[in-house]
Amino acid sequence: MAIFAYIGAALAEIAxxxxxxAWLRLGKSALWLIPATASLCLFxxxxxxxxxxxxxxxxxxxGGVxxxxxxxxxxxVENTRPDRWDLSGAAICIVGAAIIIWAPRNY
Structure with missing residues (x-):
């Protein structure tokens, strides 16, 4: 269940x-802030x-997700292919996230 929550949260936060x-850097209407704010609340x-x-x-x-x-x-979305550094960094981060999630803990 956690992975689905993380994936949904990531998409909501990025959106x-x-x-x-889009509003501040691309000159879009301030109306973009309405769905943006709702999306951040969903995140x-x-x-x-x-x-x-x-x-x-x-x-x-x-963070890794x-x-x-x-x-x-x-x-x-931005139609820019990731380079090897993007992919390598993302792989390292997802391994770190997996360690945090599934490490054995003594509570």
Missing amino acids: GCFGFW AYLLTLVDAAHAGRAYAAY YIVASILWLWV
């Missing part, structure tokens, strides 16, 4: 931030669905 980017809600004992650990693991989703956004 919300892109709405602000925050989805992160609360992750079953983790500590919010900081859930957020840290989410966010990075991979951002590289996919770059490729699919």
